[in-house]
Amino acid sequence: MPTGTREPRRGAPGMIRAFVFDAYGTLFDVHAAIARQRARIGPDADRLSELWRTKQLEYAWNLTLRDRYDDFWTLTKRALDFALSRFPHVDRRIKASLLEAYRELDAFPDARTALAALKEQGHTTAILSNGSPAMLNAAVAAAGLAPFLDHVISVDAIKTYKPRRAVYELAIGALGVPAADIAFVSSNRWDVAGASDAGLAAIWINRGRAADEYTEVRPRAVVFDLAGLAELRL
Secondary structure, three states, X not given: XXXXXXXXXXXXXXXXXXXXEOOEOOOEOOOHHHHHOHHHHOOOHHHHHHHHHHHHHHHHHHHHHOOOOOOHHHHHHHHHHHHHHHOOOOOHHHHHHHHHHHHOOOEXXXXXXXXXXXXXXXXXXXXXXXXXXXXXXXXXXXXXXXXHOOEEEEHHHOOOOOOOHHHHHHHHHHHOOOHHHEEEEEOOHHHHHHHHHOOOEEEEEOOOOOOOOOOOOOOOEEEOOOOOHHHOOO
């Protein structure tokens, strides 16, 4: 997919001035917690991890549709309980270790380099995430990303989840930058669709080479990792 040909100009209207990142799955590897305990979990580790992630998102969307809210840490624990119940042979005493690991997920290897390059170019950088403030602060600190981020924004401020338009408007308000001047970066195609609907320049990090979906709302660009972000001409 074309990524555009215009050269960014600092401060020019309609040009990208800020990069806002989804956290989980984009900067942080959501499967890292299970990976650290793979030997204890056994052959179903990957299936357990996928179910944990699926239920975590399902619970967030369900609450949003019902106009209710519990913070993302609460949903993360509920989702893990459900996932463990589906794999009864896995020792439930592992739960505490998994939750501790989830609070300090590994960043993807290209995250620090990508953020540093964008800062070097003069861009404002931020996280906009479903994660609770405590979760995000712990993950950012553990990964050493704080020096490369200007803002860490949680949906907890308005107590609703992506892909509600109001969530993406949080970033617009916090950065004080027009929507069209903000690139929103996510590995979640549904998140990209939500950001596009809110007027942001959405970029899909398609790490797994997944088939496209939500094709009624196209990303501004598609890349396969974070490394190439600094080279995009949007």
